[in-house]
Amino acid sequence: MLNANGKVVLITGGSSGIGLETARCLSQAGAHVFEMSRRDSERSGITHIRGDVTREPDCSAAVEAVIKESGGIDVLILCAGFGISGAVEFTRSEDARRQLDVNFFGAVNMVKAALPYMRQARKGRIIIISSVAGAIPIPFQTFYSVTKAALNSYAGALRNEVRPYGISVCAIMPGDISTGFTAARVKEARGDAEYGGRISRSVARMEKDEQNGMSAAAAGRYIAKMSLRRSLPPSMAIGIQYKFFTMLVRLLPSRLVSRLVYGMYAA
Numbered sequence: 001m002l003n004a005n006g007k008v009v010l011i012t013g014g015s016s017g018i019g020l021e022t023a024r025c026l027s028q029a030g031a032h033v034f035e036m037s038r039r040d041s042e043r044s045g046i047t048h049i050r051g052d053v054t055r056e057p058d059c060s061a062a063v064e065a066v067i068k069e070s071g072g073i074d075v076l077i078l079c080a081g082f083g084i085s086g087a088v089e090f091t092r093s094e095d096a097r098r099q100l101d102v103n104f105f106g107a108v109n110m111v112k113a114a115l116p117y118m119r120q121a122r123k124g125r126i127i128i129i130s131s132v133a134g135a136i137p138i139p140f141q142t143f144y145s146v147t148k149a150a151l152n153s154y155a156g157a158l159r160n161e162v163r164p165y166g167i168s169v170c171a172i173m174p175g176d177i178s179t180g181f182t183a184a185r186v187k188e189a190r191g192d193a194e195y196g197g198r199i200s201r202s203v204a205r206m207e208k209d210e211q212n213g214m215s216a217a218a219a220g221r222y223i224a225k226m227s228l229r230r231s232l233p234p235s236m237a238i239g240i241q242y243k244f245f246t247m248l249v250r251l252l253p254s255r256l257v258s259r260l261v262y263g264m265y266a267a
Contacts (some may be wrong), residue, residue, distance in 0.1 A: 004031035008070040009227070010062065012053050012110055013080030015041035016130065017179035020222025022077060022227075029224065032070055036110075037063045037080070053080045053106030055089040056113070063113040073122060075112050075227050077127040078107040083144045083181060085203050086188025087195055095186060096143045103147035108154070115162065122166040127227050128155045130171040132237055135246045136257070139266040149172075156234050170232040172223055175242035176213030202265045214239060 009026050013019035014035025020043070021116065027033040027045035032037035036049045036058075049065055064074055081103040084095055086238065107128055118124030133141060134148030155171035162169065185207075192199040222238050237243045249257055 002026075002029035002228060004029040004228060006073040007031045007228075008072055009033045009064065009075040009077065010066050010073050010110075010114070011035045011077040011079060012106065013049070013078075013129075014046070015039050017181055017216050018174065018177060018219045018223065019077070019079035022079065022215045022223045023220075023256070024229070025220050025224035026075075029228075031075075034062075034066050034070075045166065053109055054101045056109050059109040059113040063110070063117065067117055072121050073114055073117060073124060075125045075127065076118075077129070077223065077227060078110055079129045081129070082104050082139065083185040083189065085141050085144070085185055085199075085206070087140060087191045087199055088142050090191035091143060091188050095188065099143045100147055100150075103144070104150045104154070107151060111158065115167075118167050119162065119165045122208075124167045125227060126155075126158070126162075126167065126169045126233065127223065127232075128169070128171045129223070129236070130155070130173045131176045132173045132242050132246060133174060134171075136249055136261060138206070139261065140199050141206065151189075152235060159234055168232040169234075170226065171235040172226060173235060173237040173242065174214075174219055175237065175239055175245075176209040177216055177238075178211055178213050179216045179218050182207050182210045198266060202267065205265060226252055 004026055006079050009031045011019050011023050014023040017036035023033050023035050023046050034047045034049055036051045038052050041048045049062045051062045053059060084099050128151050130151040131148040133145040134152045137145040155169050159169035187203060219238055237246045
């Protein structure tokens with residue numbers, strides 16, 4: 001059974017899906033949990049802060065509110081994000097930029113707001129929710145994969161920047177999770193005829209895998225458990241099969257990996 005020992009946790013994207021289940025699990029374990037999201041959300045045992053991770057003033061205000069009430073932040077968990085799909089050729093530039101702004105720079109904004117307090121306290125944990133798609137780029141989810149690959153690199157580099165201050169950083173990579181994320185995906189269907197129906201087939205395959213994937217509650221329990229571990233790895237996939245897949249990517253020739261992904265999601 002988890003024991004959070006009164007730790008102070010701030011979670012972005014905590015009003016639904018993985019973020020909400022992580023918040024619930026940590027609250028039940030005895031943590032003082034704050035969640036920041038754009039929509040109003042009232043959950044027992046969780047303090048809601050309304051804010052947008054793409055706005056730096058909102059991020060600073062959220063962190064300052066937590067510090068004012070609790071005196072510090074022990075764990076920062078960054079779950080905020082959304083997905084887009086479609087062929088690169090037909091994806092609108094503004095949609096791609098929005099994807100980067102929320103998924104990547106939203107995490108950057110929160111880290112910049114929280115780090116001064118963690119560094120001064122010489123302790124803290126930063127958990128960045130990435131994706132297996134960051135390690136295994138998925139065709140027709142290109143810009144989503146790009147944001148998650150960027151988060152993996154960001155987490156790895158940041159980890160060594162802040163190590164001397166007692167701060168740990170870990171990128172956690174979920175695979176297929178059954179949440180509202182699937183329905184919320186912004187789908188660009190233009191170009192499907194030109195691409196021989198491959199866009200719609202790929203997205204349908206992805207959505208089927210997600211709907212049959214791990215429950216959000218199970219993913220939340222895993223993230224909560226990882227956030228309380230004595231030591232954190234630089235990155236970790238959720239689920240045995242995804243740990244296996246990410247290991248294969250490191251071991252197999254890149255040409256073979258590319259062919260396998262093509263057969264699964266692009267043929």
